[in-house]
Amino acid sequence: MTALPEVGFVALAASLLAVGIFGILTRRNFILLLVSIEIAMNATILNFVYFAAFSSGTAGLTGQSIAVVLVGFAAVEVAVGLGIVLALNRVKGTINVARATELKL
Protein backbone atom coordinates (compact mmCIF):
# COMPACT_ATOMS: atom_id res chain seq x y z
CA MET A 1 0.00 0.00 0.00
CA THR A 2 1.63 3.22 -1.12
CA ALA A 3 0.38 6.80 -1.21
CA LEU A 4 0.86 8.86 -4.38
CA PRO A 5 -0.28 12.39 -5.35
CA GLU A 6 -3.69 12.36 -7.10
CA VAL A 7 -3.14 15.48 -9.13
CA GLY A 8 0.18 14.20 -10.47
CA PHE A 9 -1.34 11.28 -12.38
CA VAL A 10 -4.08 13.39 -13.94
CA ALA A 11 -1.48 16.00 -14.92
CA LEU A 12 0.79 13.32 -16.41
CA ALA A 13 -2.06 11.79 -18.44
CA ALA A 14 -3.17 15.24 -19.66
CA SER A 15 0.41 16.14 -20.65
CA LEU A 16 0.89 12.88 -22.56
CA LEU A 17 -2.43 13.38 -24.36
CA ALA A 18 -1.32 16.92 -25.29
CA VAL A 19 2.03 15.60 -26.60
CA GLY A 20 0.19 12.97 -28.68
CA ILE A 21 -2.23 15.52 -30.15
CA PHE A 22 0.68 17.85 -30.90
CA GLY A 23 2.36 15.04 -32.87
CA ILE A 24 -0.83 14.16 -34.75
CA LEU A 25 -1.36 17.79 -35.77
CA THR A 26 2.20 18.69 -36.74
CA ARG A 27 3.91 15.62 -38.22
CA ARG A 28 3.34 14.34 -41.75
CA ASN A 29 5.32 11.10 -41.60
CA PHE A 30 2.99 8.12 -41.16
CA ILE A 31 5.28 6.36 -38.67
CA LEU A 32 5.50 9.52 -36.53
CA LEU A 33 1.69 9.72 -36.68
CA LEU A 34 1.53 6.13 -35.36
CA VAL A 35 3.99 7.04 -32.57
CA SER A 36 1.83 10.08 -31.65
CA ILE A 37 -1.31 7.94 -31.52
CA GLU A 38 0.53 5.44 -29.28
CA ILE A 39 1.54 8.24 -26.87
CA ALA A 40 -2.07 9.49 -26.67
CA MET A 41 -3.35 5.94 -26.21
CA ASN A 42 -0.85 5.33 -23.41
CA ALA A 43 -2.25 8.40 -21.64
CA THR A 44 -5.69 6.75 -21.76
CA ILE A 45 -4.38 3.43 -20.46
CA LEU A 46 -2.52 5.25 -17.65
CA ASN A 47 -5.82 6.86 -16.61
CA PHE A 48 -7.53 3.47 -16.48
CA VAL A 49 -4.72 1.95 -14.40
CA TYR A 50 -4.54 4.92 -12.04
CA PHE A 51 -8.29 5.08 -11.37
CA ALA A 52 -8.32 1.27 -11.00
CA ALA A 53 -5.66 1.58 -8.30
CA PHE A 54 -7.68 4.42 -6.75
CA SER A 55 -10.84 2.28 -6.56
CA SER A 56 -11.18 -0.75 -4.34
CA GLY A 57 -12.80 -4.13 -4.94
CA THR A 58 -14.29 -5.24 -8.28
CA ALA A 59 -14.27 -1.74 -9.82
CA GLY A 60 -10.47 -1.65 -9.60
CA LEU A 61 -10.12 -5.10 -11.16
CA THR A 62 -12.46 -4.12 -14.01
CA GLY A 63 -10.35 -1.01 -14.68
CA GLN A 64 -7.20 -3.10 -14.98
CA SER A 65 -9.01 -5.62 -17.21
CA ILE A 66 -10.08 -2.81 -19.57
CA ALA A 67 -6.47 -1.59 -19.62
CA VAL A 68 -5.31 -5.10 -20.67
CA VAL A 69 -7.85 -5.12 -23.52
CA LEU A 70 -6.76 -1.61 -24.57
CA VAL A 71 -3.11 -2.72 -24.81
CA GLY A 72 -4.29 -5.44 -27.22
CA PHE A 73 -6.24 -2.89 -29.28
CA ALA A 74 -3.16 -0.67 -29.49
CA ALA A 75 -1.06 -3.57 -30.80
CA VAL A 76 -3.72 -4.31 -33.45
CA GLU A 77 -3.76 -0.65 -34.47
CA VAL A 78 0.02 -0.61 -34.99
CA ALA A 79 -0.11 -3.81 -37.06
CA VAL A 80 -2.79 -2.43 -39.41
CA GLY A 81 -1.06 0.98 -39.46
CA LEU A 82 2.20 -0.59 -40.63
CA GLY A 83 0.27 -2.49 -43.31
CA ILE A 84 -1.01 0.89 -44.54
CA VAL A 85 2.56 2.30 -44.35
CA LEU A 86 3.87 -0.50 -46.59
CA ALA A 87 0.97 -0.16 -49.05
CA LEU A 88 1.39 3.65 -49.18
CA ASN A 89 5.13 3.28 -49.73
CA ARG A 90 4.57 0.85 -52.61
CA VAL A 91 1.95 2.98 -54.35
CA LYS A 92 3.40 6.48 -53.72
CA GLY A 93 7.08 5.81 -53.01
CA THR A 94 6.82 7.84 -49.80
CA ILE A 95 5.14 7.60 -46.39
CA ASN A 96 4.29 11.29 -46.25
CA VAL A 97 0.55 11.46 -45.56
CA ALA A 98 0.29 14.82 -47.37
CA ARG A 99 0.94 12.88 -50.62
CA ALA A 100 -1.94 10.44 -50.05
CA THR A 101 -4.63 12.50 -51.79
CA GLU A 102 -6.64 9.93 -53.78
CA LEU A 103 -9.75 10.22 -51.63
CA LYS A 104 -9.75 14.03 -51.61
CA LEU A 105 -12.50 15.82 -53.53
Next chain:
Amino acid sequence: MNVEEIAFVALAITAVLTGIAALLVRDLVHTILWIAIFFIDLSAIYFLLDAPFLGVLQLGVYAGAVTILLLFGIMTTRKRIFSREAATGIGPVSFGLAVVTFIFVVAALGELPQGATTISSYDPAALSANLFNVNGPWLLLLGLIMLTAVGGAIYLVREGRE
Protein backbone atom coordinates in the same frame (compact mmCIF):
# COMPACT_ATOMS: atom_id res chain seq x y z
CA MET B 1 8.13 13.48 0.06
CA ASN B 2 8.53 9.74 0.41
CA VAL B 3 10.48 7.48 -1.95
CA GLU B 4 7.41 6.57 -4.04
CA GLU B 5 6.54 10.20 -4.63
CA ILE B 6 10.08 11.06 -5.70
CA ALA B 7 10.15 8.05 -8.01
CA PHE B 8 6.78 9.05 -9.51
CA VAL B 9 7.87 12.64 -10.16
CA ALA B 10 11.11 11.45 -11.81
CA LEU B 11 9.26 8.90 -13.95
CA ALA B 12 6.55 11.41 -14.93
CA ILE B 13 9.09 14.04 -16.03
CA THR B 14 11.02 11.39 -17.99
CA ALA B 15 7.79 10.21 -19.68
CA VAL B 16 6.82 13.68 -20.89
CA LEU B 17 10.38 14.58 -22.00
CA THR B 18 10.93 11.30 -23.89
CA GLY B 19 7.50 11.66 -25.54
CA ILE B 20 8.37 15.16 -26.74
CA ALA B 21 11.87 14.06 -27.80
CA ALA B 22 10.42 11.17 -29.82
CA LEU B 23 8.35 13.61 -31.87
CA LEU B 24 10.97 16.35 -32.28
CA VAL B 25 14.15 14.45 -33.22
CA ARG B 26 14.83 14.34 -36.96
CA ASP B 27 16.19 10.80 -37.24
CA LEU B 28 13.33 8.30 -37.35
CA VAL B 29 15.48 5.62 -35.71
CA HIS B 30 16.14 7.97 -32.81
CA THR B 31 12.36 8.41 -32.53
CA ILE B 32 12.03 4.67 -32.01
CA LEU B 33 14.78 4.69 -29.35
CA TRP B 34 13.07 7.53 -27.46
CA ILE B 35 9.67 5.88 -27.69
CA ALA B 36 11.16 2.61 -26.35
CA ILE B 37 12.42 4.52 -23.29
CA PHE B 38 8.94 6.10 -22.98
CA PHE B 39 7.25 2.68 -22.95
CA ILE B 40 9.72 1.27 -20.38
CA ASP B 41 9.16 4.37 -18.24
CA LEU B 42 5.38 3.89 -18.31
CA SER B 43 5.88 0.24 -17.38
CA ALA B 44 7.79 1.40 -14.29
CA ILE B 45 4.85 3.69 -13.41
CA TYR B 46 2.50 0.68 -13.62
CA PHE B 47 4.76 -1.22 -11.22
CA LEU B 48 4.62 1.83 -8.93
CA LEU B 49 0.82 1.65 -9.09
CA ASP B 50 0.91 -1.97 -7.88
CA ALA B 51 -0.18 -3.30 -11.29
CA PRO B 52 2.67 -5.74 -12.08
CA PHE B 53 0.67 -7.69 -14.69
CA LEU B 54 0.09 -4.55 -16.76
CA GLY B 55 3.71 -3.53 -16.24
CA VAL B 56 4.95 -6.80 -17.72
CA LEU B 57 2.35 -6.56 -20.52
CA GLN B 58 3.56 -3.04 -21.31
CA LEU B 59 7.16 -4.26 -21.48
CA GLY B 60 6.29 -7.22 -23.71
CA VAL B 61 3.74 -5.68 -26.07
CA TYR B 62 4.84 -2.04 -26.27
CA ALA B 63 8.57 -1.94 -25.47
CA GLY B 64 9.09 -5.26 -27.26
CA ALA B 65 6.65 -5.88 -30.09
CA VAL B 66 5.43 -2.40 -31.09
CA THR B 67 8.96 -0.92 -31.04
CA ILE B 68 10.34 -3.69 -33.26
CA LEU B 69 7.34 -3.43 -35.61
CA LEU B 70 7.90 0.32 -36.01
CA LEU B 71 11.61 -0.32 -36.61
CA PHE B 72 10.76 -2.84 -39.35
CA GLY B 73 8.40 -0.26 -40.85
CA ILE B 74 11.30 2.20 -41.10
CA MET B 75 13.71 -0.43 -42.45
CA THR B 76 11.37 -1.53 -45.25
CA THR B 77 10.38 1.96 -46.40
CA ARG B 78 13.77 3.71 -46.53
CA LYS B 79 16.92 3.28 -48.56
CA ARG B 80 19.00 4.61 -45.66
CA ILE B 81 17.41 4.09 -42.26
CA PHE B 82 19.24 7.08 -40.74
CA SER B 83 17.87 9.55 -43.31
CA ARG B 84 16.31 12.64 -41.78
CA GLU B 85 12.84 14.13 -41.73
CA ALA B 86 12.02 17.78 -42.26
CA ALA B 87 11.94 19.81 -39.05
CA THR B 88 8.57 20.60 -37.49
CA GLY B 89 7.38 24.09 -38.32
CA ILE B 90 5.78 25.48 -35.16
CA GLY B 91 4.25 28.85 -36.03
CA PRO B 92 3.17 31.61 -33.63
CA VAL B 93 -0.53 30.59 -33.83
CA SER B 94 0.08 26.99 -32.74
CA PHE B 95 2.53 28.14 -30.05
CA GLY B 96 -0.06 30.62 -28.66
CA LEU B 97 -2.74 27.91 -28.73
CA ALA B 98 -0.41 25.59 -26.80
CA VAL B 99 0.21 28.27 -24.14
CA VAL B 100 -3.55 28.92 -23.74
CA THR B 101 -4.23 25.17 -23.43
CA PHE B 102 -1.44 24.82 -20.85
CA ILE B 103 -2.90 27.67 -18.72
CA PHE B 104 -6.36 26.09 -18.99
CA VAL B 105 -5.06 22.65 -17.91
CA VAL B 106 -3.13 24.10 -14.95
CA ALA B 107 -6.25 26.04 -13.83
CA ALA B 108 -8.35 22.87 -14.14
CA LEU B 109 -5.81 20.84 -12.13
CA GLY B 110 -6.07 23.39 -9.31
CA GLU B 111 -9.71 22.31 -8.87
CA LEU B 112 -8.75 18.68 -8.19
CA PRO B 113 -8.36 17.36 -4.64
CA GLN B 114 -4.73 17.84 -3.62
CA GLY B 115 -4.40 14.90 -1.22
CA ALA B 116 -2.45 11.69 -1.66
CA THR B 117 -4.29 8.56 -2.74
CA THR B 118 -3.67 5.21 -1.15
CA ILE B 119 -3.04 2.71 -3.89
CA SER B 120 -4.76 -0.65 -3.43
CA SER B 121 -2.84 -3.68 -4.63
CA TYR B 122 -4.53 -6.64 -6.31
CA ASP B 123 -3.80 -10.32 -6.36
CA PRO B 124 -2.97 -11.38 -9.97
CA ALA B 125 -5.22 -14.44 -9.45
CA ALA B 126 -8.18 -12.15 -8.70
CA LEU B 127 -7.32 -10.05 -11.77
CA SER B 128 -7.19 -13.11 -14.03
CA ALA B 129 -10.51 -14.36 -12.60
CA ASN B 130 -12.07 -10.97 -13.34
CA LEU B 131 -10.47 -10.81 -16.79
CA PHE B 132 -11.57 -14.27 -17.94
CA ASN B 133 -14.93 -14.55 -16.17
CA VAL B 134 -16.61 -11.16 -15.76
CA ASN B 135 -14.86 -9.47 -18.70
CA GLY B 136 -14.54 -12.63 -20.82
CA PRO B 137 -16.71 -11.25 -23.69
CA TRP B 138 -14.31 -8.29 -24.07
CA LEU B 139 -11.39 -10.69 -24.48
CA LEU B 140 -13.35 -12.66 -27.10
CA LEU B 141 -14.11 -9.39 -28.92
CA LEU B 142 -10.41 -8.49 -28.78
CA GLY B 143 -9.52 -11.87 -30.27
CA LEU B 144 -12.06 -11.39 -33.07
CA ILE B 145 -10.73 -7.89 -33.84
CA MET B 146 -7.13 -9.19 -33.82
CA LEU B 147 -8.11 -11.94 -36.30
CA THR B 148 -9.81 -9.38 -38.56
CA ALA B 149 -6.78 -7.07 -38.29
CA VAL B 150 -4.42 -9.88 -39.33
CA GLY B 151 -6.61 -10.48 -42.41
CA GLY B 152 -6.69 -6.76 -43.17
CA ALA B 153 -2.93 -6.34 -42.78
CA ILE B 154 -2.24 -9.32 -45.06
CA TYR B 155 -4.66 -7.89 -47.66
CA LEU B 156 -2.87 -4.51 -47.51
CA VAL B 157 0.67 -5.85 -48.00
CA ARG B 158 0.03 -8.72 -50.43
CA GLU B 159 1.82 -8.73 -53.78
CA GLY B 160 0.24 -7.65 -57.06
CA ARG B 161 -2.02 -5.03 -55.53
CA GLU B 162 -1.95 -1.46 -56.75
